[in-house]
Amino acid sequence: MIGSLSFHAIGSVAYKEFLHIYRDRRILLLLLILPPLFTLLFGHAFENADRTDTPALLINRDPTPKTDRFISIITKNKTFKWRQEPASKTDEADLLGNHVQASLVIPAGWSDSLASGDPKPLPLYLDGADTNTADALEGGVLKSLGDFQLGERDQLVENLPDVVIDLGRKLPVDVRKQFVSLMETWSVKSIVLYNPKARFIEYVTPGIIGLILQLLTVTLMACTIAREREAGTLYQLMVTSLKRGEIVIGKMLPYLVISGFLIVIVTAVAGLHFKVPFHNYPMVALICLLFLLCSLGLGLLISAFSKTQTQAIQFSVFFLLPVFVLSGAFAPLDQLPKVIRYFAEIFPLTHFCRAFRLVNMYRAGLGFYFVDLVVLALGALITFVGAAFLLKRIEE
Amino acid sequence: MPDSVIVLNHLSKSFGAVDAVKDLSFSIAPGVIFGFLGANGAGKTTTMRMLCGLTHPSSGNAAIMGHDVWKQRQRARACFGYVAQRFSLYPDLTVEENFRFFGGASRVAPAELEKRMQRLLRYTDLIKKQNTPAGSLSGGMRQLLAVGCALIHDPPLLFLDEPTSGLDPVHRQQIWDLLYDLSNEGKTIFVTTHYMDEAERCTEVGFLESGRLLANAPPRDLKLSFRTKLLELDVDPVMPALVQFRTYPGVLGVSLRSGSLRIYAPDPENLLANWKKNWPARDVRFLRERWVEPDMEDVFTAYSQGYDSLLKSDGNHSVAAEKDDAASAVPVKGVR
Numbered sequence: 001m002i003g004s005l006s007f008h009a010i011g012s013v014a015y016k017e018f019l020h021i022y023r024d025r026r027i028l029l030l031l032l033i034l035p036p037l038f039t040l041l042f043g044h045a046f047e048n049a050d051r052t053d054t055p056a057l058l059i060n061r062d063p064t065p066k067t068d069r070f071i072s073i074i075t076k077n078k079t080f081k082w083r084q085e086p087a088s089k090t091d092e093a094d095l096l097g098n099h100v101q102a103s104l105v106i107p108a109g110w111s112d113s114l115a116s117g118d119p120k121p122l123p124l125y126l127d128g129a130d131t132n133t134a135d136a137l138e139g140g141v142l143k144s145l146g147d148f149q150l151g152e153r154d155q156l157v158e159n160l161p162d163v164v165i166d167l168g169r170k171l172p173v174d175v176r177k178q179f180v181s182l183m184e185t186w187s188v189k190s191i192v193l194y195n196p197k198a199r200f201i202e203y204v205t206p207g208i209i210g211l212i213l214q215l216l217t218v219t220l221m222a223c224t225i226a227r228e229r230e231a232g233t234l235y236q237l238m239v240t241s242l243k244r245g246e247i248v249i250g251k252m253l254p255y256l257v258i259s260g261f262l263i264v265i266v267t268a269v270a271g272l273h274f275k276v277p278f279h280n281y282p283m284v285a286l287i288c289l290l291f292l293l294c295s296l297g298l299g300l301l302i303s304a305f306s307k308t309q310t311q312a313i314q315f316s317v318f319f320l321l322p323v324f325v326l327s328g329a330f331a332p333l334d335q336l337p338k339v340i341r342y343f344a345e346i347f348p349l350t351h352f353c354r355a356f357r358l359v360n361m362y363r364a365g366l367g368f369y370f371v372d373l374v375v376l377a378l379g380a381l382i383t384f385v386g387a388a389f390l391l392k393r394i395e396e
Numbered sequence: 397m398p399d400s401v402i403v404l405n406h407l408s409k410s411f412g413a414v415d416a417v418k419d420l421s422f423s424i425a426p427g428v429i430f431g432f433l434g435a436n437g438a439g440k441t442t443t444m445r446m447l448c449g450l451t452h453p454s455s456g457n458a459a460i461m462g463h464d465v466w467k468q469r470q471r472a473r474a475c476f477g478y479v480a481q482r483f484s485l486y487p488d489l490t491v492e493e494n495f496r497f498f499g500g501a502s503r504v505a506p507a508e509l510e511k512r513m514q515r516l517l518r519y520t521d522l523i524k525k526q527n528t529p530a531g532s533l534s535g536g537m538r539q540l541l542a543v544g545c546a547l548i549h550d551p552p553l554l555f556l557d558e559p560t561s562g563l564d565p566v567h568r569q570q571i572w573d574l575l576y577d578l579s580n581e582g583k584t585i586f587v588t589t590h591y592m593d594e595a596e597r598c599t600e601v602g603f604l605e606s607g608r609l610l611a612n613a614p615p616r617d618l619k620l621s622f623r624t625k626l627l628e629l630d631v632d633p634v635m636p637a638l639v640q641f642r643t644y645p646g647v648l649g650v651s652l653r654s655g656s657l658r659i660y661a662p663d664p665e666n667l668l669a670n671w672k673k674n675w676p677a678r679d680v681r682f683l684r685e686r687w688v689e690p691d692m693e694d695v696f697t698a699y700s701q702g703y704d705s706l707l708k709s710d711g712n713h714s715v716a717a718e719k720d721d722a723a724s725a726v727p728v729k730g731v732r
Contacts, residue, residue, distance in 0.1 A: 012500025016489065023488040023529075232484040239448050239478040240501040241470065241549075 005245050013242065013250025017224065021254060027220070035212045035262045039269040042211075046204045046330070047274070051136050053081040057095075057103035061087040066111035070148045074104075079140035093125050101127040102137045114152075150185065157183070194361045202277070205270045206356035207329030209288070210349045212266060214295050217259055218320060221299025222312035224251050225391070230308050234394070244388045252296050259292045283359045287369075290376035291352040297383025298348070304390035323347045328354065351375045401426050401553050401584040402447065406456030409442050409607075416442045418607040419456065424586065424600070426552070429579050431598030431615075432588040433696060439607040440588040441481060444557055447586070448478050460553060474502075477546025481557040483538050485545060487531025491522050494530050494545055502549035509548070516544040520574065536567025543574060554578060556587040560594065572597055592693040601692070603699045610699040618695045621707050626690050627664040629657045630683040637680040644676060648703045651693075656686070660697065662705035 060067055075082050092103040105123045113120040124141055126134040195202050228234040270276040306312035327349035333341055344350045351372035358364040400423035409417040417439040424430045434440045445451045447458055449469030458465045463472040485494045499509040517523045520540040539559055560568040575585050595601050596615055603610040631637045641650045646667050648660040661667045698706050
C-alpha cells in the first residue's frame with residue numbers, strides 16, 4: 001500500500017493542513033510566540049539551582065565579641081537573608097508568623113560554653129514542609145559554623161604561649177607532622193565533568209525543548225482529525241480516492257516542518273541567550289526528528305480515537321501530565337523508585353532527554369544512546385500504524 | 397459501460413437490533429436522475445453511505461460501475477462524487493483552494509485540474525467568488541461549491557444527500573438546473589430528498605420507508621398506479637371538516653390542498669354518492685366536488701401510509717422487479 005502513495009495527493013493534504021494553521025491566526029501566534037517565550041521563562045526559572053536569600057530570623061541572646069564574630073560570618077552566607085531581632089523576642093518557633101523559613105537562636109552563655117569545653121548546640125528551627133529546604137538550610141548554617149570554628153582555632157593557635165611551642169618542638173617529627181595535618185581541614189579536589197560550571201540551564205535545555213515540542217505537537221496534531229470529524233469533512237475526505245497513509249503523512253508534514261522551525265528557534269534562544277553549548281548538531285537533529293515523529297504519531301493516535309476536539313485536548317492533557325513529571329525533563333530519574341523508572345521509560349520525552357544529554361553534555365558515543373534512538377523510532381512507527389489502523393476503524 | 401451504474405443486491409444494514417436498511421435490491425441505469433425519497437430516519441442516508449463505502453453493509457452487497465462498494469471501495473470511489481447532507485467543505489479555505497484540494501485528493505493531474513476548475517467555476521457560477529473563503533458563502537453557493545468539488549474528478553455518478561434542504565427556491569432551482577445539465581451530459585444522479593416537488597423532477601423515484609423500498613419507478617408510472625382519480629371537495633369551513641372526515645368510515649385520510657380537501661378513499665365515487673345523499677357534517681357546508689390526477693405527494697402519502705387499496709394491484713413499478721433476480725424479495729408496494 002505504501003508503494004502506491006501519490007506524492008501529489010500527499011502534497012494536497014499537506015498544503016490544505018498548512019492553510020488551516022496559517023488561517024487560524026491564534027494558533028499561528030501561539031506557535032510563533034510561545035516557544036521562545038517559554039524558553040526564556042523556563043530558562044531563567046531554572047538558571048540557578050542554588051538556594052539564595054532564604055528569609056531567616058536571627059536572635060542573639062548572648063552579646064559577646066565571640067558571637068559577634070560568628071554573626072559577621074553567618075550574615076555573609078548567601079543562602080540566607082537574615083533578619084536580626086532583639087534578644088527579647090520569644091516566638092522564634094513561629095516561622096510562618098515571622099515570614100521566614102528558618103530561625104536561629106544564639107542562647108545566653110553560648111560563647112562561655114564554647115570556652116568551657118562543653119559547647120552548647122545552637123537551636124535552629126527549619127521549615128520542613130517541602131522536604132528539601134530544611135536540609136539545604138541546615139547545611140548552610142553548618143558551613144558557616146564550621147568556618148567560624150576554624151577561625152577560632154587559628155586564633156587560639158596564634159595566641160599560644162611560646163612555652164607550648166617549645167614543648168611541641170620536643171615531639172618527634174612524624175607526630176608533629178600528624179598534628180599539622182590534623183589541624184588542616186581535609187578536603188577533596190573535585191573535577192566536575194560534563195557540566196563543569198554546574199549550570200542547571202544546560203541540564204534542563206533538552207527538557208525545555210522537549211516540553212514545548214511535546215505540548216504543541218501532541219495537542220495540535222490531536223485536534224486535526226477530530227476537527228474534521230466534528231466539521232463533517234472527514235467523510236468527504238474518506239470518499240475521495242485518498243489513502244489512509246496519504247492522509248496521515250499529509251496531515252503530519254506541515255507540523256513536522258513547523259516543529260523543526262521551532263526547534264531552531266528554541267535552540268537559538270538557548271544557545272545565544274543562555275550560552276548553552278551545543279555539540280554534534282547532526283545527531284541532535286536526528287534525535288529531535290525521531291522525537292517529533294513520535295510526538296506527532298501520538299497526537300495522531302489521540303486524534304483518531306477522539307470524537308471531538310474537546311475530547312482530543314482532554315486525552316492530550318491526561319497523557320502529557322505524567323510525562324512532564326516523570327520524564328526526567330527537569331529532575332534526574334535515578335532517584336525515583338525502580339517501578340516508576342520503568343514506567344517512565346514508555347514516554348518518548350524520557351528517551352529524548354536522555355539521548356540529548358548524552359550527546360550534548362556527555363559527548364557520548366552512539367552506543368550509549370542507541371537504544372533510546374531505537375525506542376523513539378519504534379514509538380513513531382507504532383503510533384503511525386496505530387493511527388492508520390484506527391482511521392480504518394472509523395470507515396467501518 | 398455496464399447496463400447499470402448502481403446495482404444493489406439484498407443490501408441491508410442493522411445497528412444492533414435496529415434494521416436501518418432492509419434487503420434493498422434494485423439497479424439504476426446510466427443517465428438517470430434517481431430520487432431517493434423517504435421520511436427522516438427512513439434509511440436514505442444510511443443507504444447512501446453504504447453505497448459510498450463509508451459504512452459496511454450488514455449483509456448483501458452493492459456495486460458501482462461493477463466495483464463492490466465495500467470490498468473495492470477505493471476503485472468505486474473514483475467513479476462517483478459525493479455531496480453530503482451537511483456542508484462539509486473547508487470553511488477557512490477559499491473556493492479555489494477547496495477545488496484544488498479535492499482535485500489533488502482525487503488524483504486529478506495538475507494540468508487537467510486547472511482546466512476542470514475553470515470549467516466548474518463557470519458551471520457553478522462561482523468565478524467571482526473564487527477567492528472567497530467557503531465559510532463566507534451563502535447557503536446556495538456553498539451547495540454549488542460542494543457539487544463542484546464532487547465533480548472535480550469528472551465522475552460518471554453523483555450522490556447528493558438532500559442537497560436543497562434549507563435553500564431558498566431560487567437556489568433550489570439553480571441546483572436543479574445544474575443537475576439537469578449534468579444528466580444531459582450523461583451523468584447519473586442519485587439524490588435523496590423529502591421535497592415531493594423535487595421528486596417530480598427526477599426521472600426515477602424510489603420510496604424508502606422504515607428501511608424498505610416500497611416502490612421504484614418513474615414518477616409518471618407511480619402516479620398512474622392509482623386506481624382512480626382523487627376526490628377533492630370544497631367545503632366551508634375547511635378545518636372542522638378536515639378533522640372530522642379523517643375518522644369517517646370509508647376514508648383512509650384527508651389532506652388540505654390549496655384550500656380544498658383531498659380525500660383518500662378506496663371507493664371515492666360510492667363515498668361521494670353516499671355523502672351527497674346524507675351529508676355527514678351538519679356544521680360544514682358542501683360547495684362543490686372535483687376529480688384530480690394524483691401528484692407525487694399523493695403517491696408518497698399512499699405508499700408511506702400503506703393505502704394499498706388506492707393502488708392498482710397488478711402494478712409493477714419496480715425497475716428491479718423487471719430485472720428479476722430476487723424480484724420476489726423486492727417489496728413493490730405496500731408490503732408493510
